[in-house]
Amino acid sequence: MLPPEIQNFVDSFSKLPAIGPRMATRLSFFIASLPEHEQSRIREALNGLKTLDRCPRCFFIKPRAEKMCGICTNKKRDFHIVAIVEKDTDVFSIEKMGGFSGHYCVIGELDHRNPLGETQKQRLQSLKNRIVKESENGAGIEIIIALGPNTFGDFVSELIRQGFKDTHAKITRLGRGIPTGGDIEFADEETLRNSLENRK
Amino acid sequence: MLPPEIQNFVDSFSKLPAIGPRMATRLSFFIASLPEHEQSRIREALNGLKTLDRCPRCFFIKPRAEKMCGICTNKKRDFHIVAIVEKDTDVFSIEKMGGFSGHYCVIGELDHRNPLGETQKQRLQSLKNRIVKESENGAGIEIIIALGPNTFGDFVSELIRQGFKDTHAKITRLGRGIPTGGDIEFADEETLRNSLENRK
Numbered sequence: 001m002l003p004p005e006i007q008n009f010v011d012s013f014s015k016l017p018a019i020g021p022r023m024a025t026r027l028s029f030f031i032a033s034l035p036e037h038e039q040s041r042i043r044e045a046l047n048g049l050k051t052l053d054r055c056p057r058c059f060f061i062k063p064r065a066e067k068m069c070g071i072c073t074n075k076k077r078d079f080h081i082v083a084i085v086e087k088d089t090d091v092f093s094i095e096k097m098g099g100f101s102g103h104y105c106v107i108g109e110l111d112h113r114n115p116l117g118e119t120q121k122q123r124l125q126s127l128k129n130r131i132v133k134e135s136e137n138g139a140g141i142e143i144i145i146a147l148g149p150n151t152f153g154d155f156v157s158e159l160i161r162q163g164f165k166d167t168h169a170k171i172t173r174l175g176r177g178i179p180t181g182g183d184i185e186f187a188d189e190e191t192l193r194n195s196l197e198n199r200k
Numbered sequence: 201m202l203p204p205e206i207q208n209f210v211d212s213f214s215k216l217p218a219i220g221p222r223m224a225t226r227l228s229f230f231i232a233s234l235p236e237h238e239q240s241r242i243r244e245a246l247n248g249l250k251t252l253d254r255c256p257r258c259f260f261i262k263p264r265a266e267k268m269c270g271i272c273t274n275k276k277r278d279f280h281i282v283a284i285v286e287k288d289t290d291v292f293s294i295e296k297m298g299g300f301s302g303h304y305c306v307i308g309e310l311d312h313r314n315p316l317g318e319t320q321k322q323r324l325q326s327l328k329n330r331i332v333k334e335s336e337n338g339a340g341i342e343i344i345i346a347l348g349p350n351t352f353g354d355f356v357s358e359l360i361r362q363g364f365k366d367t368h369a370k371i372t373r374l375g376r377g378i379p380t381g382g383d384i385e386f387a388d389e390e391t392l393r394n395s396l397e398n399r400k
Contacts, residue, residue: 001270001295003263005248012245017230023218029288030217032249032261039250045212046246048205049232050239061232063203070201088229095201 059106059123061088071104078102079134082127083144084160086110090146115156124163131169138167145173259306259323261288271304278302279334283344284360286310290346315356324363331369338369345373
């Protein structure tokens with residue numbers, strides 16, 4: 001009953017994060033009903049993504065034509081501070097916040113069955129080589145492990161910490177506490193305990 | 201800081217229904233991280249939509265290469281029953297339900313400031329011409345107005361009913377009542393009254 005083009009679109013797009021079959025169907029009809037110049041703009045926006053790859057230094061997304069990403073090449077940023085994050089969107093969130101002027105290392109989405117996979121190991125090794133080379137064995141470098149504040153994140157952080165034991169880098173993690181706008185009444189014990197320990 | 205390709209994608213995709221800037225950002229990073237053959241499959245799915253246009257008879261979406269949509273050309277369907285719906289997705293919902301074997305007339309999304317716009321008027325006129333021609337002035341034809349069960353839908357339905365007054369078509373609307381799985385306690389008065397009137 002449905003044109004195969006719609007079905008094909010729904011099949012492809014419903015596999016994307018947070019887009020189910022229902023939303024993909026709605027999108028397909030919506031886009032198909034747009035005038036051709038608007039459809040073409042959307043196609044070009046999607047086409048643009050194929051010209052991206054990863055920064056060889058911090059593994060954040062960058063235009064293929066550039067050697068390194070805009071953060072790594074920005075001379076004003078402080079390479080003495082490196083935040084280890086899981087995903088590109090984490091970089092995006094931290095950059096939007098605006099208070100961080102250090103560098104990053106995007107280690108890639110973590111898999112609970114294999115806490116440090118090949119990708120993670122390679123990227124962390126690359127970070128290690130870089131700090132060992134750029135400052136004497138990591139002296140004066142702070143590595144902030146910005147992974148999720150949960151048991152799995154704790155576990156992976158500990159693995160990373162051990163991996164950097166033989167460098168002089170200082171390893172920290174993001175502070176924990178009550179989220180702004182949060183309610184003490186509904187905070188779990190662990191969060192409350194952390195907020196007390198991190199009081200200032 | 202972000203590659204312009206990401207920004208461009210976010211600008212385009214955040215204008216689509218139910219996709220905000222946050223989700224568009226997430227999608228852009230997700231798609232950009234996919235291997236090229238998966239990215240290309242998504243691009244092709246989107247490209248496919250440009251080969252669609254509208255059925256000249258019922259205004260549902262169809263492949264450009266076909267003369268009419270799959271519903272209008274299906275000989276097993278009963279052209280004596282026509283459902284007037286607002287959107288393609290309404291056809292999709294009714295077809296998925298499976299109990300309707302009639303035809304459709306998709307009149308296009310309604311605008312509260314202009315209840316029957318040019319598109320609606322043209323499509324309704326085309327429906328009228330068709331029933332007048334296909335059966336004697338609409339004798340034996342039932343037109344089910346399947347618009348939203350709300351005041352605006354009621355108003356537009358009344359306009360449509362008047363427009364078909366000079367034909368012999370029988371005009372009905374979708375039955376109203378308590379939705380399956382709904383709770384009597386939380387039904388509004390209007391719904392309760394309707395459910396009582398439509399009891400069987």
